[in-house]
Amino acid sequence: MPFSVRCYIFGLVAVAVATIAALPMSRTRPLLLLAMCVLVFATERLSRVKIAVSGWTMSVSLVVTVITVLVLPPPAAALIGLVTSLFSPRGSSLVWTKEILNSAMLSLVPASGAAVCYLTGGHEPGRFLSFPGFLWPFAAAVTTCLVANGLIAAGFLTLYDQAAFGDVLRGTLQRAAMPYYSSAVLALIFLALWNDIGWYTAPLMVVPMYIAHWSLSQFAREEAAHEGTIAALVHAVEIKDSYTRGHSERVALGSEMLARQLRMPQERVAMLRFAGLLHDIGKLGVPTRLLTSTGGLTEEEFKLLCMHPNHGVAVLRDIRFLTEVYEGVLYHHERLDGRGYPTGKSGDEIPEFARIIGVADAFDAMTSTRSYRAARTVEEAVTELRRGAGTQFDPVLVRAFEEALALAERAGRPWVPTELPAAPPAEAGAVPAIPAGPWPLPKRVPGFSFADHDDPFVPAEWFSDWFPSWLADAWEGTPGGGGPQGPFDWPLDEGVPPPGPGGIPGQRSAELPPGADFDDGWSARMHSAVVRGPGPDPEDYREDRDERRLRGQSEAGRAERGERTERTEPVEERRSIKPVDDPSPGPAAEGAAGPFRMSHGSMRIRGVDDVREAEGEDAGAAGSSWFSRDLAAESSGPMELREPVDAGDAGDFTGAGGAGDAEAAGFGAGAETGVTPDGGPDRVSHRAPGSELDADTGFDAETELDADSDDPRDSEGSAA
Amino acid sequence: MTHAKPAGHRAFDPDGGVPTAWAQSNPVLLVLACFVAFAAVAAGAVHGFVQPGYALTFGVIVAAGEAFRVRLPGGREAAPLGSATALAYAVVTEIGREPARHTAAEAITVAAFGFLVGSVPHLAVRRPTTLDYTARRFLMVALTAELFRMFYLRWVLGMLPDDPHLTADIARDPAFLTRHLHSLSVGLVTAALLALAIVSDAVLGATLQAGHHRRPIVAALRDELRFTTRVGLAVVATALLVCLATRTMSIWVLPVLCLPLTFTQLSLRRFARIKEVHLETIRALSRITEVAGLTDAGHARRVARTCQRIGRELGLSEAQLLDLEYASLMHDIGQLSVAEPVHGGRTAPLPLQRQRELARAGAEVIRRAGALGNAADIVEHHPDPFGAAGPLPSRILRVANDYDDLAGAAPEEARRVEALRHIRLGLAVHYDPAVVESLSRMVGE
Secondary structure, eight states, X not given: OOHHHHHHHHHHHHHHHHHHHTGXXXXXXXXXXXXXXXXXXXXXXXXXXXXXXTOOEEOTXXXXXXXXXXXXXXXXXXXXXXXXXXXXXXXXXXXXXXXXXXXXXXXXXXXXXXXXXXXXXTTSTTTTTOTTTXXXXXXXXXXXXXXXXXXXXXXXXXXXXXXXXXXXXXXXXXXXXXXXXXXXHHHHHXXXXXXXXXXXXXXXXXXXXXXXXXXXXXXXXXXXXXXHHHHHHHHHHHTTOTTTTTHHHHHHHHHHHHHHHTTOOHHHHHHHHHHXXXXXXXXXXXXXXXXXXXXXXXXXXXXXXXXXXXXXXXXXXXXXXXXXXXXXXXXTTOOTTSOOSSSOOOGGGSOHHHHHHHHHHHHHHHTBOXXXXXXXOHHHHHHHHHHHBTTTBOHHHHHHHHHHHHXXXXXXXXXXXXXXXXXSOOOTTXXXXXXXXXXXXXXXXXXXXXXXXXXXXXXHHHHOSXXXXXXXXXXXXXXXXXXXXXXXXXXXXXXXXXXXXXOSTTOOOSSOOTTOOOOTTHHHHHHHHHOOSSSOOHHXXXXXXXXXXXXXXXXXXXXXXXXXXXXXXXXXXXHTOOOTTOSOOOHHHHHHTOSOHHHHTOSOOOOHHHHHHHHHHOTTOHHHHHHHHHHHXXXXXXHHTTSOOOTTXXXXXXXXXXXXXXXXHHHHHIIIIISOTTSOOOHHHHTSTTOGGGGSOOXXXXXXXXXXXXXXXXXXXXXX | OOOOOOTTOOSOOTTOSOOOHHHHSOHHHHHHHHHHHHHHHHHHHHHOOOOHHHHHXXXXXXXXXXXXXXXXXXXXXXXXXXXXXXXXXXXXXXXXXXXXXXXXXXXXXXXXXXXXXXXXXXXXXXXXOOSHHHHHHHHHHHHHHHHHHHIIIXXXXXXXXXXXXXHHHHHHOTTHHHHHHSSHHHHHHHHHHHHHHHHHHHHHHHHHHHXXXXXXXXXXXXXXXXXXXXXXXXXXXXXXXXXXXXXXXXXXXXXXXXXXXXXXXXXXXXXXXXXXXHHHHHHHHTTHXXXXXXXXXXXXXXXXXXXXXXXXXXXXXXXXXXXXXXXXXXXXXXXXXXXXXXXXXXXXXXXXXXXXXXXXXXXXXXXXXXXXXXXXXXHHHTTSOGGGOOOHHHHHHHHHHHHHHHHOSSOOHXXXXXXXXXXXXXXXXXXXXXXXXXXXHHHHO
């Protein structure tokens, strides 16, 4: 505990003790004092209820405290306050510092109120309960109590948590005002009615008090339930993937820390927490196969993946009051330099919530275990955040996050990287991980799976020229990409294919794998398809590619049709990846072991024009037109976002949501047909007759539709 | 799986559309309230208004309380502050050691003024609210005012407060008023009248609800009374307190006395808001199974709507209805956590064992959420056949779910009837006959 906090508590205790020590001088009637003590003990024991998630409680004893303020001198009021704190029910955990602080506070607060009441003349013989003359000392005394309570609590929290004094004070006053004033009023009426009419009217006081209690506790309960429910549902979403379990919770925590560091108002912090919890809810819209894929993703799979913020917003769309939350969810993968997805906003266009969640998201992804690497330490992750500041992350936020982390560490709640027991034990003879770089590299080539889409290390290459510096160092001086000769040596086991071309995330290979139609334009096309704003014009791109294709044709002499049939092969390869220790890894499988199939571009996605052309040429291939329809849907969806979309306010947001809907619709079609969520075969694979994939009876949307029109009970067959 | 929706679409609305306040209100009630108000204003105009300062003070607080009324989730409305103040003005007998000489007509006029002024902001912004609750509160106040003023003037005083005989009596015996007004019997009668007001309001509300939702009147009354015990108790207590405290402490005490109820109302507002956000969030999150492709679009919300209608008709209590709503919205959530989810989410044709497995997984998730009442139990038991005697909400959920699985999203007449026929085939074996009866009434409409 910092020295300043100790001093603060010691000071408070000293003042409180001094006040109580003045008791003999105040000539209070002992009987009255005793009666008050008994009363406060009874009310405190009987009626304390929790009224807020944060542990704020309230009880009728506050009424008694206010009565003491009105009728007793300051030292006696302080004594009654002390008794209150001594007898208040405690939870299981007892933190002595807080208990001492509370006792001192609860003694000083009534004492200050009583002092003000005395000074404003409330304790003078004629003034007691003479209306409206008594109202002024009364209001002054109660307000003093409230403010004193707020100041002492805020002072402590400022010193202890480094919170902003003004914010804490405001929050404390807001929450305490209602209990204080309602108790004060009850105390007043209590005294007056007892005085004027008779004791039997006093019980009438209890009813409004009880109802105020009830409504407040109802609110608190509902608030807690709300958060708990959301957390549980999010947990249900994450349950299948052990590596991302708890991720949303931690992102919410990280965002909250960051927001507190930025001195956000309480309400926005709550909203941000909510957004952090829900930021990946759209993951559900992405086929499960992608979630657990370790074999790498193809382009369209990756595009599907990029839609998860839109799916998330599609889920949340109907909740009112949540504009900022939608923005946070929708844009949390945007990058400051405009190379993020789904819309490619840049700089200040990205809403604050999204930037905050982006930082927390990446940080948690880095500090938690993945299937192919251990969790990184906080320092490493922070270094990486700092490196990405300005390109991927908002530098202000990165700095604030560092401070928040340091603060949390000082407060004894450091960020703990989420270690998991290492990935399930590999089968006998499996290849051990290849330690390289500061942390172990993937033992099996990870490609890119949904599980680490948050990790700034992994997809860096695809969106920008920024990628981890250690990787840059490692690959400097390996121009041919023929294997690393970096500053460290690779303890390669026999039988492990050396991280060949494209074997490492971020590596660009100069040499094409044989037979692959190398198309390095992926990230840029991705950019042009999905991204608005600074980015190459898609038209340029097409030309560029056409040119390259012409070159390729002249070399390989491939016809358009031939190319298409070739294109299906990698899909097969990808799906038939065997563990690396497979006794007979064919050459194709070797090639397929490259982590970034995408950057190899052996699957080429053709633009709409290509597709039309293909349809004209080869209308007979049913699968072709089908595939092209999907592609058309995919590429037309994102184009909508090229309309200037400004998420400045709610009105604009609906526009963005509409565009998102269109996209979601387009992609949804893809999800139902092209890439089936339950790991069924691609539609693409249907076009490779005789492949093993055809044996898979996947869910087929068309059959399902047919089944719909029949007896519904027959659909069992197709659903099974 | 399309997410296209009209841009204007906002929150889930079980009845669709946003009718205006007038369209939602019960015409008979409105006409009755207007008639009473006009009669009171006319009577007041004939006899003249006394002590206008007090009337204005009470009227302003009534209007403020009414303007900040709370619309609780489930369509209920609460305005404890307005009701309490208006009731207090109806039963107040003495303000600052002077007799309060206003008549019933004046009390009703003040209430009418307050309720009308307080409703203006709501009507002006075309808030989709009903005027039923305002009319009910007004009629409750009017009834109390008539009864109490009659009782007080005729039986206690035996004359009008500004009667010269009364002035003479007070001059002769200064304790005359105190003897009459402060007696315990007057206090008890006042309390009884206030309680009667609250109960009559509950009965009126239950009647209205029974008419509107085809709900058994006993269930409606039970709900009304359960709701009334809390807020109504606070209203009665505050009205009594005002009545007692203004005797000695003058009108100043009125705003002070209203503070606890004001705070209650503010907490209720916050409560209502968070509750609404909560419900909306659950409704929205019920869509995660759709986004994941595990249920049809809109399935959960259609099932929820059917369940609500059937549940209301079969007399479930409000708490049970809420649990049922949560359960019906999330009954497919188990699909997310089982290893092999059922694609498309049609659980109706599945074998019982599989259905139970899914239901258990779902109940597990809901149970972890902790705060959704009995929703977990409802989900867990919903695949049980009728013979297994699951709770009524589970049986409703089962019927609604299977019906929606069979009938689908936008069912044409033929398909609905076909679905219903299938349901009827499983009558009394799989499905509860009473629930199916209610469902077929709904389908028939």
